[in-house]
Amino acid sequence: MDDKELVKTGQNAYRATMKDGFTEILSGFFFIMTPIIFIQPSFIGIFVVFYILFLPQYIEIIRKRYTYPRVGYVKLRTDSLDYRPKALLALLFFVIVSSAILVMLMTQNVTEYYNWFIMFPFILGTAMLAPSAYLVDRTGSRIYWGFGIVTTILGLIISTFTLSFSLDGPFDGLFVFSMLLGIGLLLGGFAKFVYFLRTNPVIDI
């Protein structure tokens, strides 16, 4: 039994934890709440209580009732994460350079902070390539590249649009981006959950 087979077994285990769609639902809530904190920083307390304390516990209750009786319970190992600093640095470099090029092309003014705030959707969207790469590595499923590619394109479209047609505030583009992404993930997560319930009957032992 070689390392490749063990890696595949580990990837199967990781995929099993993502079958019910709750990862997407939790991510969706995160993206919906993030711009609200930018606009109203006082909400950060509510965010901490809801997202960190309340939501994971509630999701666990739902999982005990609906997920574990169908596909079983597995707790993944929490070994130290492989951060791959070179890859992350390369991604950061790419994001900064691409953003600078875009700002230069659209406004001819890279020193203006406002223009850089407008680039937040593109920066955030491209940064999602990092979790995409992580999920591809942990699950062995290349479909997760789709998430990073979609967010990059979405971020690019919103940032370019905002640069071309100045909106009211620098965070409007980020608000639209986060809301679109959050709602998309929420809807996708719920759809995945419904599909999961229909295709995985409860195992009676």
Add this chain to the structure above:
Amino acid sequence: MSNENRDSPLEIDKIIHEPARLQIMTQLYVVDEADFIYLMRQTGLTWGNLSSHMTKLEDAGYIEVRKEFQEKKPHTILKITESGRNAFQEYRKMLDRVFENLP
């Protein structure tokens, strides 16, 4: 000295060296813990089969078993022990040694 090494039989752990138990140990090796239903789905073993092999592994000290109730239903969680992890690693090394001199 080399003759002795070649002639002495390789000691393969017979507890792990059984297809069903090897599957169980492999699954538990890559995770922190897992329950019966998860292992049944991943290994394709029946409840009775899994239960019997689980007992053998537990008696050998390779796994620990925790039983609890969820909504009045029994819930059995299995976790590989440190000695189980070491035994599995030794088993893998032994298998590598079996095949290493093959053309």
